[in-house]
Amino acid sequence: MKLQTVLIGLFAVCNANNIHKLTDDNFGKIFEGSWLIMFYAPWCPACQSLKSPWEQFASKNLKDDLQIHVAEVDVTQYPALSGQFLIFNLPSIYYIQNGESRQYVGQLDISAVESWITDGKWRETEAVASWRSPNSFIMRSVGKFFHFANQMRVLKNEMTEHYAIPSWIVYTIFIISTIIIGLLVGLVLVCLCDCLCPPKSHQYEMKPEGEENEVIDEEEDDDGEEDGEEDGxxxxxxxxxxxxxxxxxxxxxxxxxxxxxxxxxxxxxxxxxxxxxxxxxxxxxEGEEKDEKGEQDDQKEDGKDTEGGKTEEDEETTQEQMQEGAIDNLAAGDDQQLRKRKNVGNM
Structure with missing residues (x-):
């Protein structure tokens, strides 16, 4: 049993020696050559399950001479490094080839990771943008911010646990200190602006009594010429x-x-x-009026003709009647004479 435990310990030490522990000091060496980095946390169950296969892969890499440096980063101890890579999920695996970083997205199986590296599948994965590169100014600034936030968290825990200060008092202190620091930074910036860009200086010239003092600007002539050119x-x-x-x-x-x-x-x-x-x-x-007048004239003429015909016929009938009356009168006279003669003869 003792020999077995000794062998296991030696194996673990060998595996541990094959894995590079990255810190804030030696982080710059990953941008040369090929590096396979795992970001983990001691409290992460998935990270703990992947730790042993990760050590085996490191020993196999050393044995097969794959020329790949296997490394790991504890995000709880070095939050600035996790900030430079924007680590939000654990464990996260990155492959860096001559400064270009690519994130492994797949099954958390060491055999899948090994095939992704050895078969060249990492070339199919899109590299991280230049502004998101862990060596860029932006991401280094983000890492500094993560480091500062972690230090503030440690300070808060120390104040609440060690000194037994209530949390709301700690937060109030942080808020007030933030406001004071902001005011001080603003004051420093104003002073720098005044020093770098001083206001124009003025000279005062005394004139005889009865006249007001005038301000003589040192740069009045230059300004006048410039104003004249601008006016032109x-x-x-x-x-x-x-x-x-x-x-x-x-x-x-x-x-x-x-x-x-x-x-x-x-x-x-x-x-x-x-x-x-x-x-x-x-x-x-006019044509209609003329037509109407013609029609009216024709009607009048027709009326005259009818009237004339009627008068002639009436005259003829009266003459006939008069003749008949004369004839009747003559016949009646003759009858009377005959009657008188008859009467005389009878007597």
């Missing part, structure tokens, strides 16, 4: 703008004049068409 340029630009405006107004006037002429010609044509229509209507009305 402004005047030229204004003249150009005025000429362009005049041209535009002339063009608009021409367009308006042409449109007005077209409208007038259109109105004249419409007026002529209206007059022709009125003349035609007048002619039609």
């Amino acid at each position: 340029e402004d005047e030229e630009e204004e003249d150009k703008d005025a000429e362009e405006e005049e041209e535009n107004t002339e063009d608009e006037k021409r367009r308006v004049g042409e449109e007005g002429e077209e409208e007038e010609s259109g109105q004249e044509e419409e007026a002529k068409d209206g007059e022709d229509k009125e003349e035609e209507d007048d002619q039609k009305e």
Whole structure:
């Protein structure tokens, strides 16, 4: 049993020696050559289950001479390194080839990781963008921020656990200190701006009594010349703008004049068409009136003819009646004479 435990311990030591422990000090060496890095935490169950296969892969790598450096990072001890890689899931495996980093996305199986490396499948994985590279200025700044946040967390735990200070008091202290630090930083920036860009200096010249003191600017002449040049340029630009405006107004006037002429010609044509229509209507009305008058005259003539015919017929009938009456009268007279003669004869 003792021999077995000794062999296991020696095996573990050998495996541990095959794995590089990365820290803030030796982190820069990963950007040369090929590196396979695992980010883990001691409290992570998945990390603990992958630890033994990871050590076996490191020993196999050393034996097969794959020329790959196997390393690991404890994020609880070195949060700045996890910040530079933006580690949000544990365990996370990165493969770095000559400064280009690629994240392994697949099964957390050491055989799958080994085939991803040896078969060249890592080339199919898109490399991390340059601005997200762990060696870039942005990601190093993020790492510093992670380190500062971790230090503040440690300080908070120490104040609450060791000194038994309530949490709300600790947070109040942090808030007040943040405001004070911000004000101090702002004051320093204002002072730097005043030193680097000082305001213009003025000299005061005393004049005789009865006249007010005037402020003489040291750079008045230079400013006047610059203002004169700027005014000249402004005047030229204004003249150009005025000429362009005049041209535009002339063009608009021409367009308006042409449109007005077209409208007038259109109105004249419409007026002529209206007059022709009125003349035609007048002619039609005159023709209708003449037709009506002709019809009325014809009716009058017909009436006269009918009246004339009636009068002639009446005259003829009266004459006939008069003749008949005369004949009747003569016949009656003859009858009376005959009767008288008969009466005389009888006597």
